[in-house]
Amino acid sequence: MPHGQLMAISDLHVAHRENREIVRDLHPDSPADWLLVAGDVGELFPDVEWALGVLSSRYATVVWVPGNHDLWTTPDDPVQLRGEARYRHLVDLCRSLGVLTPEDPYPVWCGPGGPLVVAPLFVLYDHTFRTPAAATKDQALDQARRAGVVCTDEYLLHPDPHPGRDAWCRARVAESERRLDACDPALRTVLVNHYPLVREPTDALRHPEFAQWCGTERTADWHLRYRAAAAVYGHLHIPRTSWHDGVRFEEVSIGYPREWRARTRPRDVPRRLFPTR
Numbered sequence: 452m453p454h455g456q457l458m459a460i461s462d463l464h465v466a467h468r469e470n471r472e473i474v475r476d477l478h479p480d481s482p483a484d485w486l487l488v489a490g491d492v493g494e495l496f497p498d499v500e501w502a503l504g505v506l507s508s509r510y511a512t513v514v515w516v517p518g519n520h521d522l523w524t525t526p527d528d529p530v531q532l533r534g535e536a537r538y539r540h541l542v543d544l545c546r547s548l549g550v551l552t553p554e555d556p557y558p559v560w561c562g563p564g565g566p567l568v569v570a571p572l573f574v575l576y577d578h579t580f581r582t583p584a585a586a587t588k589d590q591a592l593d594q595a596r597r598a599g600v601v602c603t604d605e606y607l608l609h610p611d612p613h614p615g616r617d618a619w620c621r622a623r624v625a626e627s628e629r630r631l632d633a634c635d636p637a638l639r640t641v642l643v644n645h646y647p648l649v650r651e652p653t654d655a656l657r658h659p660e661f662a663q664w665c666g667t668e669r670t671a672d673w674h675l676r677y678r679a680a681a682a683v684y685g686h687l688h689i690p691r692t693s694w695h696d697g698v699r700f701e702e703v704s705i706g707y708p709r710e711w712r713a714r715t716r717p718r719d720v721p722r723r724l725f726p727t728r
Contacts (some may be wrong), residue, residue, distance in 0.1 A: 454562030455483025461685025490518025490645030
């Protein structure tokens, strides 16, 4: 394939030895292959640096979006930046490695199935993926506490300088819409975000109270509004293909070893987006 393939992966979590070995062993089928990395490379800055360095040395183009774990500030991380400052530091790291980010011009995939605008997005969550029993964010958080499924983001993902992660989410939605509105309307897109852009994939979660940390209702029509040929996400650790309004959604996570170990190795890692089978 002279134009290579468009591949995608997420939730590498390379702090786990088994996952680190998976990343170490990843090689493209062609030097022209692209790889989309939909977040959660690792919790520690040096781990993110190692993994993206390995991948960028092998794939023709690597595109990264942040996951919540990438944005954590843990006590043992040598980089103690928080919130927006941590995100910008990660963007600087990516640029030093030649990796594209949500802050860079969107590249156009011209291989099989293209041309397609590859749009890396950094859109957080705002607790609007609530259960019917929770009418407000506070009620949703209280419900999660009573169920014992509070996301670790509440302790390690700081929104500085925004007043909260929901406010940061609103700012990122507005910025992403501005960028997407400026895309060539004649071209279809591949939308890449750590979180699903629609709520339906969260219906598969074992604990519905956790969905509030998995996206925002503000992106519910983006796959139609922005002419998506495919939408890529991770975060849920439920790898699968689903269809929404005729658009293909790909959850491309590796997940934790305890989640995939029964299968010996994760399947379809990385996942091929184009050319389609």
